[in-house]
Amino acid sequence: MTNLLPIGQFAQASGLTVTALRHYDASGVLPPAHVDPDSGYRYFRRDQVRTAQLIRVLRQLDVPVEQVRGMLARAEAGADLAPALAAHLEAAEHRLAVQRALVHGLLTRLSEGAEMNHRVYVREGDAERVLVRAATVRNRALDGFLRTAFQDMYAVAGRGPLTFTGAAFVRYHGVCDEENETLVEACLPFWTDGAQPADLPEGMSVHDLPANTFACTEVSGPAAGFPAILTAYDAVAGWISAHGFAFAGPVRMVYRRWTGATDDPGNRYEIAWPIEDPGRGQRPWGVGR
CATH class of the missing domain: 1.20.5 (Single alpha-helices involved in coiled-coils or other helix-helix interfaces)
Known part of the structure; x- marks a missing residue:
């Protein structure tokens, strides 16, 4: 037992509390070298002090316990952390x-107020046939997914060739940020009476979207980057709620001008939310800009 330190002394040497050491024992991150079968006292080897100090620093950096366990295992195997x-x-x-x-x-x-920076207007949208590729993602993976999705769809459209009838857009079926993942659909609208896509790859499909009335706002420059753009979505949602309309489908981000770089100030997007009049059960015809 001369090479072992009782938990109190080990806590002093490592900078971890006794409570933390018991927690790391229970979670399998830092099990003691010996537990007295009669008293339940924990004892640690002296060479475990450096491991405990590493754990302390990693937790101070907010590295999750599960990730700490994996990093320690890799370090023991000789991997560079x-x-x-x-x-x-x-x-x-x-x-x-x-x-x-x-x-x-x-x-x-x-x-x-959000509405001070985002003018909301209403426009009508015709029924559309769209080429779609969908995935469930968080914001961190969003740009990579959209780039690949549109590249694949433009390749399919070029084989047609399809006649595009409007700007590409993305439909969001929920909040897409660092905390939440949601279904995202990359969409390319094309002419229903022209060439139609064939031999679609897995994960790509054709959807017929109904005509809609949209509550919209436009964003460009710094306001078009994440997370600033979330304010535009909130402004439109707030306008819809304040004016008594119902949400009639997933919100769209329409590419009105796209430079090819996500954070380019030259980008311009339209945030367009389908709405309907809940009192009449139909689209709010006659609502103007």
Whole structure:
């Protein structure tokens, strides 16, 4: 037992509390070297101090316990932890940037209101036939999915060739951010009386979307980047609720101008939400801009 430290001394040496050490024992992250069968006292080897110190620093960096366990296993196998730490730092910096933008947007809304920065108008939309590729993603994977989806669909459209009838758009069936994943549909509208796509690859389909009335706003420049663009969705949703309309389908982000780079200030999107008059059970004909 001369090479073992009781849990109290080990806590002092490692900088972890006794409570934390018991938790890491229970979770399998740092089991003691010996547990007295009579008293239940835990004892740790002296060479476990460095492991415990590493755990303390990783938890201070908000590395989840499950991820800490995996990193320790890789370290014991001789793997370099630098790539994993660099990836964690990059993710933390991304979260911080998103949080800063969200706080800035929230402060603006509290002082000015979302509608002050987003003029909402109503437009009519005809029935459309669209080429669709869908996936369930979080925001981090959204750009990669959309790029691949549209590349694949343009390749299929070129074999037709299909005649496009409007701008490409994306339908969101829920909130797509870092906390929530949702069904996302990349859509290309094309002429129903012309060439039709054939031999569609797996995961690609053709949908006929009904005519709709849309409550809309446009965003460009910094306001078109994530998470600032969420304010535009909120402004349209707030307008729909305030004017007594019903939500009639998933919201769209329409590419009115696309430079090819996600954060380019030259991008311009239309946020378009299908609406209907709940009192009449139909589209609100006669509502103007």
